[in-house]
Structure formats: structure tokens, C-alpha cells
Amino acid sequence: MSSSPWSTTSWTAPPLAGGPGGADALRPLLGTVLDALRDGAVARGGPVPPGGPQDVTAHLRDALRDGAAHHGGPQDVTAHRRDRLADVLPDTGTGAEEALRTLVAAVARGAADPAHPHCVAHLHTPPLALAAAADLAASALNPSLDSWDQAPAASALEALVTRAIATETHPTGPDPDALVTTGGTESNQLALLLAREHHGPTLQTVCGANAHHSIHRAAWLLGLPEPVTVPAPGGTIDLTALAAVLTDLRGPLLVTATAGTTDTGGIDPLPEIADLCDKHGAILHIDAAYGGPLLFSETRRHLLTGLDRARTVTLDLHKLGWQPVAAGLLAVPDTTLLDALNHTAPYLNADDDTRAGLPDLLGRSFRTSRRPDILKIAVTLRALGRTGLGHLVDRVCAGARQLADLIETDPRLDLYEPPTLSTVLFRPCGATDHAVAEARRDLLTHGHAVLGRAHADGRLWFKATLLNPHTTPDDLRELLALTALVEGTTTR
Amino acid sequence: MSSSPWSTTSWTAPPLAGGPGGADALRPLLGTVLDALRDGAVARGGPVPPGGPQDVTAHLRDALRDGAAHHGGPQDVTAHRRDRLADVLPDTGTGAEEALRTLVAAVARGAADPAHPHCVAHLHTPPLALAAAADLAASALNPSLDSWDQAPAASALEALVTRAIATETHPTGPDPDALVTTGGTESNQLALLLAREHHGPTLQTVCGANAHHSIHRAAWLLGLPEPVTVPAPGGTIDLTALAAVLTDLRGPLLVTATAGTTDTGGIDPLPEIADLCDKHGAILHIDAAYGGPLLFSETRRHLLTGLDRARTVTLDLHKLGWQPVAAGLLAVPDTTLLDALNHTAPYLNADDDTRAGLPDLLGRSFRTSRRPDILKIAVTLRALGRTGLGHLVDRVCAGARQLADLIETDPRLDLYEPPTLSTVLFRPCGATDHAVAEARRDLLTHGHAVLGRAHADGRLWFKATLLNPHTTPDDLRELLALTALVEGTTTR
Numbered sequence: 005m006s007s008s009p010w011s012t013t014s015w016t017a018p019p020l021a022g023g024p025g026g027a028d029a030l031r032p033l034l035g036t037v038l039d040a041l042r043d044g045a046v047a048r049g050g051p052v053p054p055g056g057p058q059d060v061t062a063h064l065r066d067a068l069r070d071g072a073a074h075h076g077g078p079q080d081v082t083a084h085r086r087d088r089l090a091d092v093l094p095d096t097g098t099g100a101e102e103a104l105r106t107l108v109a110a111v112a113r114g115a116a117d118p119a120h121p122h123c124v125a126h127l128h129t130p131p132l133a134l135a136a137a138a139d140l141a142a143s144a145l146n147p148s149l150d151s152w153d154q155a156p157a158a159s160a161l162e163a164l165v166t167r168a169i170a171t172e173t174h175p176t177g178p179d180p181d182a183l184v185t186t187g188g189t190e191s192n193q194l195a196l197l198l199a200r201e202h203h204g205p206t207l208q209t210v211c212g213a214n215a216h217h218s219i220h221r222a223a224w225l226l227g228l229p230e231p232v233t234v235p236a237p238g239g240t241i242d243l244t245a246l247a248a249v250l251t252d253l254r255g256p257l258l259v260t261a262t263a264g265t266t267d268t269g270g271i272d273p274l275p276e277i278a279d280l281c282d283k284h285g286a287i288l289h290i291d292a293a294y295g296g297p298l299l300f301s302e303t304r305r306h307l308l309t310g311l312d313r314a315r316t317v318t319l320d321l322h323k324l325g326w327q328p329v330a331a332g333l334l335a336v337p338d339t340t341l342l343d344a345l346n347h348t349a350p351y352l353n354a355d356d357d358t359r360a361g362l363p364d365l366l367g368r369s370f371r372t373s374r375r376p377d378i379l380k381i382a383v384t385l386r387a388l389g390r391t392g393l394g395h396l397v398d399r400v401c402a403g404a405r406q407l408a409d410l411i412e413t414d415p416r417l418d419l420y421e422p423p424t425l426s427t428v429l430f431r432p433c434g435a436t437d438h439a440v441a442e443a444r445r446d447l448l449t450h451g452h453a454v455l456g457r458a459h460a461d462g463r464l465w466f467k468a469t470l471l472n473p474h475t476t477p478d479d480l481r482e483l484l485a486l487t488a489l490v491e492g493t494t495t496r
Numbered sequence: 497m498s499s500s501p502w503s504t505t506s507w508t509a510p511p512l513a514g515g516p517g518g519a520d521a522l523r524p525l526l527g528t529v530l531d532a533l534r535d536g537a538v539a540r541g542g543p544v545p546p547g548g549p550q551d552v553t554a555h556l557r558d559a560l561r562d563g564a565a566h567h568g569g570p571q572d573v574t575a576h577r578r579d580r581l582a583d584v585l586p587d588t589g590t591g592a593e594e595a596l597r598t599l600v601a602a603v604a605r606g607a608a609d610p611a612h613p614h615c616v617a618h619l620h621t622p623p624l625a626l627a628a629a630a631d632l633a634a635s636a637l638n639p640s641l642d643s644w645d646q647a648p649a650a651s652a653l654e655a656l657v658t659r660a661i662a663t664e665t666h667p668t669g670p671d672p673d674a675l676v677t678t679g680g681t682e683s684n685q686l687a688l689l690l691a692r693e694h695h696g697p698t699l700q701t702v703c704g705a706n707a708h709h710s711i712h713r714a715a716w717l718l719g720l721p722e723p724v725t726v727p728a729p730g731g732t733i734d735l736t737a738l739a740a741v742l743t744d745l746r747g748p749l750l751v752t753a754t755a756g757t758t759d760t761g762g763i764d765p766l767p768e769i770a771d772l773c774d775k776h777g778a779i780l781h782i783d784a785a786y787g788g789p790l791l792f793s794e795t796r797r798h799l800l801t802g803l804d805r806a807r808t809v810t811l812d813l814h815k816l817g818w819q820p821v822a823a824g825l826l827a828v829p830d831t832t833l834l835d836a837l838n839h840t841a842p843y844l845n846a847d848d849d850t851r852a853g854l855p856d857l858l859g860r861s862f863r864t865s866r867r868p869d870i871l872k873i874a875v876t877l878r879a880l881g882r883t884g885l886g887h888l889v890d891r892v893c894a895g896a897r898q899l900a901d902l903i904e905t906d907p908r909l910d911l912y913e914p915p916t917l918s919t920v921l922f923r924p925c926g927a928t929d930h931a932v933a934e935a936r937r938d939l940l941t942h943g944h945a946v947l948g949r950a951h952a953d954g955r956l957w958f959k960a961t962l963l964n965p966h967t968t969p970d971d972l973r974e975l976l977a978l979t980a981l982v983e984g985t986t987t988r
Contacts, residue, residue: 020623020624021608023612026537034526042520057644057853064652088662092874094882098879107871107874111633111639114649114650115639118638119515130514131512132639133512133522134510136513137528142609145609146620153940161599172581175577189864225689226718227720245913328634347709349709362549362940371678372679372681373814379603380635383595386585386595387592395509399509425799432804458843471514487902
């Protein structure tokens with residue numbers, strides 16, 4: 005056997021990221037990654053690579069094909085499949101340096117970079133360097149938060165930080181707590197799941213027409229009735245319509261409100277919705293995936309008045325919290341509200357281990373293995389403090405005001421309305437919806453700007469979601485200049 | 497306003513991870529992280545910190561309290577809560593260097609490090625340095641895989657790599673494809689969800705008593721009937737019992753088999769189960785979260801014969817693939833089997849954008865924002881190639897054989913059975929189950945070893961899951977010596 009080409013006796017396994025030697029193994033590889041990130045960003049030159057999907061895919065395929073001497077794939081597939089496979093999984097590896105350099109540079113060159121001031125389509129945040137650096141430690145240590153013996157300190161940190169964050173959303177709750185999720189979507193799923201377990205499978209969800217699509221998808225996932233949708237003609241829930249719906253419906257009800265909608269950044273009238281829920285015996289969930297960090301801003305936290313009246317609150321610090329994905333949370337006023345997630349798997353939380361004092365973590369998620377996303381969050385909260393986070397929130401909201409002011413003074417552009425958060429909708433005067441949609445795609449596929457789109461008032465608008473605290477007024481002027489060339493544009 | 501303490505006009509926002517300047521901003525912070533990782537590992541000294549949950553939490557709290565001058569939390573909570581908050585979220589931040597140094601060192605010092613050869617409790621892999629380095633690029637670029645305009649190259653890479661991996665599981669499938677998940681649990685959820693959408697909500701799941709707990713939890717999450725459990729007395733599904741169950745049941749059936757169980761690493765008889773499914777019109781899902789990478793081993797891939805007969809296959813490269821969490825996949829023989837996940841959200845995949853050629857990514861997950869976990873997987877496949885990955889798989893399986901051999905020659909220890917994969921069950925001769933459970937907890941809380949536990953043959957066993965390719969025979973001998981002190985141990 006020792007003469008077989010598959011013998012591994014003389015083969016040295018690549019180094020690990022952990023242990024006392026992990027840091028030294030990582031150091032040169034990280035140098036390669038940083039060089040490739042910079043080279044890729046320089047090669048891209050703008051917010052997004054030009055050429056659209058076909059060119060980006062072709063460029064990536066070329067990068068994969070170059071530089072690797074590979075020798076075909078398995079024998080039991082067609083030649084075409086074998087080629088496709090070999091680009092991804094060569095028989096003989098290219099080594100760590102080549103693979104990191106090639107793939108990181110290709111992905112960086114082909115990125116839509118939210119750190120570029122003209123990449124403003126989505127709630128797609130440019131992460132802080134300090135958060136990305138902290139995230140490396142999560143990858144290297146690889147604690148998994150499904151049992152204490154895989155994550156002793158990471159699970160203790162998660163317990164401290166989630167309780168602190170939930171005390172922000174529910175300062176007077178009996179025992180505030182929060183679960184860490186992969187984002188607003190999982191948080192909303194958990195909110196509906198907890199309500200289903202409390203009130204049974206006939207639970208009827210009621211949401212605004214402005215609610216995030218994940219509310220509908222969560223109901224589908226969980227086998228709940230399709231949500232009843234209440235009109236939101238001005239971008240936020242119509243209270244009269246909500247009152248009428250709650251009066252008509254029978255059985256257990258869950259109302260979901262939104263604090264920071266995806267389309268306009270609007271905030272539903274939270275105290276009034278909470279009052280209606282009280283009156284009609286409905287429970288309240290607030291999706292504050294976008295707006296939640298207003299809590300850190302002394303001058304803007306009043307916009308979230310009423311948040312603490314929700315049974316569950318979705319937060320998502322990979323939006324207005326400058327974290328790499330994922331950094332979601334679901335906060336509750338009392339940790340016992342999470343009991344429905346309790347679950348036993350003897351290899352992870354045997355009863356005698358729990359009685360002996362080993363923390364039981366399985367009830368903290370409906371996932372099992374879980375990356376410690378709490379570490380980068382904890383580093384960010386500590387490094388910036390409440391003041392720094394508030395400054396960041398204020399900075400991007402002020403940027404949105406500036407952009408709105410620039411739009412208002414430009415006779416070629418219409419502003420939808422002054423921004424509540426950091427989202428601004430605008431459109432060239434006189435342009436058709438089709439022209440707006442085409443212009444957005446042209447800016448994207450030419451590599452000039454990444455703008456979003458939203459329907460409001462029966463028309464299609466450009467959407468700019470400002471999340472980059474380094475964006476300058478000149479950046480905003482240049483962005484608007486790029487949008488002024490839409491076919492059919494008139495002046496006011 | 498400019499004289500307000502909250503004015504941000506003169507405040508400089510911290511640097512971002514992206515853009516042309518991101519690499520230079522990251523470099524010194526990564527140096528801090530690497531130093532803290534090394535310092536934490538040295539301070540720990542072993543596989544896990546001594547002292548158990550109370551000491552670990554106390555140590556973490558002390559680390560948070562030291563070094564930061566903080567000034568209390570919000571005014572509207574009690575003093576106790578204010579203190580608890582201020583440790584996590586001070587009013588004034590401590591800066592990036594202090595926060596990274598403090599928190600990364602504390603989490604590293606309090607980690608259960610899978611890179612230590614005596615940390616063998618779970619399918620908790622020591623990540624390769626090259627995979628952790630690639631993961632940094634994912635954090636820094638922050639592509640989000642819910643729309644093309646947030647992840648142009650990352651989504652193209654995901655499409656290439658998922659199709660290549662699915663061609664490994666289903667080499668003759670019509671159009672193999674795979675979804676990226678947060679792990680085996682989400683993959684199993686998706687498998688049951690796709691089956692539910694195909695066959696309706698009366699779908700009956702049938703699984704072995706050896707199945708992962710997430711099969712039961714997925715049925716609960718999705719509102720499906722509780723799975724029918726088939727006995728698995730020897731650690732794998734009893735075929736006679738399965739045939740009887742399938743004969744008895746009516747209506748649409750989904751059988752889940754396991755290729756690499758959590759408790760013993762056993763592999764269900766896949767071809768025979770597939771035959772029974774064909775005979776009874778049941779569809780087959782195979783959970784190969786653990787065993788899937790046997791496909792890369794020339795000498796062991798035969799253990800997965802029959803895998804390609806499954807409608808859905810769970811893979812999880814954060815187990816036997818040496819990736820940081822998360823690195824899950826769900827593979828199918830034909831991409832059209834994923835159509836049930838199609839979903840529209842106008843801000844992410846408007847019909848006119850899709851018609852114009854922008855790829856629609858929302859149907860690739862039931863999450864929305866998604867981190868590009870594919871990047872570290874792609875780097876690993878390319879760097880190591882099929883040969884290197886096969887060597888890693890063979891290395892840890894050979895390590896498990898060595899451990900089993902050492903146990904067999906030690907008169908104080910009983911071996912459960914020769915390992916199929918890299919999991920070995922053993923117990924001190926004559927010890928009670930209670931003594932085994934206590935010994936496991938003692939080894940853990942004294943910081944000596946992180947062993948798992950499993951019930952088999954009516955007894956409780958130590959479980960060692962070998963995933964570290966650098967583990968030596970001496971490491972294994974030391975591990976066994978640590979377990980030989982259990983109260984009541986006799987010799988054979």
C-alpha cells in the first residue's frame with residue numbers, strides 16, 4: 005500500500021488556523037488576501053465591474069482556468085462536466101497561495117463594493133475594518149454555539165451581549181434577552197414561530213403592504229395562514245385600515261409592524277399600532293432590522309418610541325450596524341418567551357449534563373452549528389461605544405438629508421419625500437417607469453453606480469440607501485449627475 | 497447645533513474594510529487579532545480552559561470590566577442593568593485596538609480549540625488556515641447573495657462551485673445543483689421543505705433512530721407530521737423494520753437515511769434503502785453531513801455507493817471539510833427540484849430585471865442576506881484538489897483506526913466497534929454510565945480533554961471524533977491515559 009499514489013504517509017497536511025501555531029500560519033496567508041483584495045479593488049476601479057452578468061461570469065471562469073494546471077475530473081461524467089468540475093476541483097491542488105490570490109482577487113474585482121460611495125442600492129452595508137478583523141478570530145477559533153463544550157467563552161460572551169442589546173430594546177422588560185440569527189429574515193421566522201407555538205397553528209399574521217417579504221415567506225415556511233395585508237399608501241401602515249382588519253378577524257392574531265421599511269425607510273406609527281394590538285388582544289412584532297440602531301442616537305431614538313411594547317423585535321446589525329453578514333438578532337422582553345425553542349439532543353445537552361451545570365444552548369436557535377457572530381458585534385459595541393455608534397447612525401441619516409436637499413434643488417429631479425432614515429427615493433422628471441428601470445440597469449452594467457429601485461405613489465423611483473459614513477457631498481453630487489441622463493427627462 | 501455634544505461634524509468615522517484603502521486599514525488590526533489569538537491560546541494552555549462554566553464566565557466578565565473606562569448606561573434602567581450594559585456597551589468606546597485585543601484574547605483563552613488533539617467531542621472541525629484566511633475576504637467584501645447587484649462575482653462563483661459539488665454527489669443527474677446553507681440542520685430543513693412542497697403537508701417522514709435530531713426538528717418547524725422512527729439497533733437502520741414501516745404507511749413518504757451518524761459515524765445501507773424507496777414509491781433524502789467528503793477519497797468513496805439515488809443530499813464541509821462554520825450544502829440531481837423555493841421581492845428580483853438578464857438569486861435560500869460561504873470552500877477545493885482532500889479524509893479515518901487499535905490492546909478499555917469513519921466509542925471496563933458521564937465532565941471542567949458521549953448497546957460511551965489531521969499516535973495514547981482513571985474501572 006505504501007507505493008500507492010493515494011498513500012498519505014509522507015504527505016504533510018496543511019496548517020490549521022487554531023492552536024498556538026495558528027497565528028503564524030495565518031499571517032502570510034492574510035498578507036496574500038490583503039494584496040488580492042487591494043489588487044481586485046484597483047482592477048475594478050468603480051463600485052461594480054462593468055459588463056453585466058455575462059462578462060462577470062466570463063471573467064471569473066477565465067481566472068479559474070488560468071494559473072492552475074489541472075488534470076481532469078472523475079471518469080464517470082461527460083467531458084463537458086469534467087471540464088467544468090476541473091476548474092473548481094482540480095485533481096492536484098494549486099496550493100494555498102495560488103488559490104487565495106486567484107479567487108480573492110477575482111471576487112474582489114467582481115464585487116459590488118458597498119464601501120464605494122456610488123454603491124447604494126440596498127441595505128448592504130460597508131463593514132467596519134474592526135468588525136471584519138474580529139470576524140477573522142471567529143473563523144480561526146471556530147467555536148460552534150450549539151454546546152458549551154464547543155464554545156465556552158464564546159457562549160458566555162453571547163449571553164452577556166444579547167442580554168445587553170435586549171435591554172436596549174426592552175429596558176423595562178422582566179428579563180430581556182435576544183437570539184442571534186442570520187439576519188432579519190431568520191429573526192422574522194423566529195418571531196412567527198414563537199407566536200405559533202404560543203397560540204397554535206391557526207395564528208393569523210397581519211402585516212402592512214410595506215412589510216418585508218420575509219414575513220410572507222415565514223408564514224409559508226411555518227405552515228401558517230397567508231398573512232392579511234393592510235394598505236400602506238404613504239409607505240407606512242394605514243391605522244384606520246388596521247383597526248378595521250383587527251375588528252373583523254377572529255382567533256389569535258399577530259401584528260407585524262416595520263421600523264425602517266426596505267423601500268422608503270419609513271417607520272410605522274408604533275405607539276398607535278401597539279394601542280390597537282392591546283385593544284384587540286393581538287400580539288405585536290416589530291421588524292426593526294433597518295431602524296433598530298436609531299436607539300444608539302441621542303437625537304433620533306425618539307423615532308422608535310413604542311418599540312418596547314413589542315413581544316418580539318427584529319434587529320439586524322449587518323445593516324445600520326456596519327457588520328459583515330450575518331449579524332441578526334431577535335429581542336424579547338423576557339427570556340421565558342424563548343422557551344418554545346427548547347430542544348434536546350442527547351449528544352449536545354443530555355439531562356445529566358444540564359443538571360450538572362453545563363449550559364444548554366440548543367434552545368438558542370433553530371440552527372445547530374452556529375458561528376459566533378456575536379464576537380464582531382461585541383468588538384464593535386466596545387470599540388465605538390454608544391456615542392460612536394450614534395455618530396455613525398447620525399452621519400448616514402444626515403447624508404440622506406443632504407442628498408434629498410440636492411435633489412430638491414435640481415430642476416431635473418423629483419424627490420419622493422424627505423427621508424426618515426437613510427433611504428432617499430428620487431426620479432428624473434418626466435421619465436417613464438420603463439426608462440427609470442433601464443437607466444438603473446445601465447448604470448449597473450456599465451459599472452457606474454449601483455442604485456436600487458422602489459415603487460411608491462404608483463411610480464418607479466431610484467432608491468439610494470446611504471450606509472457609508474465616509475460619503476461626501478461631492479460623492480452625492482456625482483451620483484446625481486450620473487442619473488440625470490435618463491431618456492425623456494424634463495425639468496420642473 | 498454645532499455646539500451640541502452630539503454634533504458629528506468634527507468626528508472621524510472608523511475606516512471601512514472595503515474599497516482600495518480597506519486592506520491598509522485591516523493590516524494593523526489583523527496584527528492585533530493574531531497576537532491576541534496566540535496570547536489567548538498560550539494562556540489557555542490546553543484544549544479547553546479549566547474551571548467550568550462559572551470560571552469561564554467570571555474570567556470573561558473580568559476581562560470586559562478591565563481596561564475600559566466606561567460611564568454607565570442609559571438612565572431608564574436599574575443600576576444593576578446599567579452596570580451589565582456598560583460592560584458590553586460603554587458610553588464612550590475603547591477604540592479598535594483595545595476592543596480587539598481584549599475580546600479576541602478573552603474568547604481565545606476561553607475556547608474549546610478543535611486544533612488541540614484532545615478536543616474531540618463533536619463534529620467540530622479545526623479549520624484550515626487557508627480557509628480561515630479566505631473567510632476574511634468574505635467579511636471584508638461583504639457580498640450578500642440575495643441579489644446579483646450585491647454579489648456579482650460571488651454569485652457567479654457560487655453557481656460554478658455548487659454545480660461542481662453536486663456533480664460529485666449526482667454524477668449522472670440531469671442538471672446537478674446545490675444550495676449553500678448554514679449547516680446540516682438547514683440542509684435537512686430544506687430537504688423536508690422541498691418534499692413538502694412537492695407532495696403536500698401530509699408528507700410523512702420516516703427516519704432511523706440514528707437520524708440527526710434536526711430531522712425531527714425540521715418536521716416540527718415546517719408543520720409536518722412527527723417522523724416515524726425505525727429502529728437502528730446496531731447504529732444503522734434495520735432494513736426489515738424499514739420495509740415493514742413502508743408497507744404499513746399510506747400517503748406520500750420521505751425516507752431519510754444517514755451517511756455518517758453523529759453517535760457512531762455509521763453509514764446506513766444506502767443501496768438497500770434506495771431499493772425499498774423505489775419499491776414503495778417513497779422519496780429518499782440522505783444526510784451525508786458527516787460522511788459526504790468520503791467522495792474525495794479514492795479508497796473510501798465506495799462507502800457512499802447509492803448516494804446518487806437520493807433526491808436530496810445534505811453535505812456539511814464544516815465537519816469533514818475543515819471549513820469554519822458555516823459551510824453546509826443541499827445537493828440535488830436536477831436544479832428544477834429547487835423550483836419550490838422561487839420567490840419574488842420586487843426590490844431584489846423585479847420581473848423586468850430578470851427578463852433583462854439579471855440573475856435571480858432569491859430562490860437559492862430561505863434566508864435573504866447571505867454571506868459568501870462559498871469563497872472559503874472554493875479556495876479549499878482549489879488549493880488542495882481532490883487528492884489533498886482525499887488525503888485529509890484518509891488521514892483522520894486512519895487516526896480513528898489507530899485509536900481503536902490502542903483501545904483494543906488496553907485491558908482497561910472496551911471498544912464499541914471498529915470505526916467506519918473517524919468516530920470511536922470506548923469506555924472503561926466495568927464503569928457505570930454515571931461514572932462515564934462524570935468522568936467526561938471532569939475532564940472537560942479540569943481543562944484536560946473535550947470528549948463526547950454516546951449511548952449504544954444500552955450503555956454510555958466516551959465518544960472521540962477525530963478531525964485533526966495533525967494528531968499523532970502519542971496524542972492518542974495521552975488521550976487514552978486521561979480516561980483510564982474513571983472510578984470503578986476494572987480490567988478485561
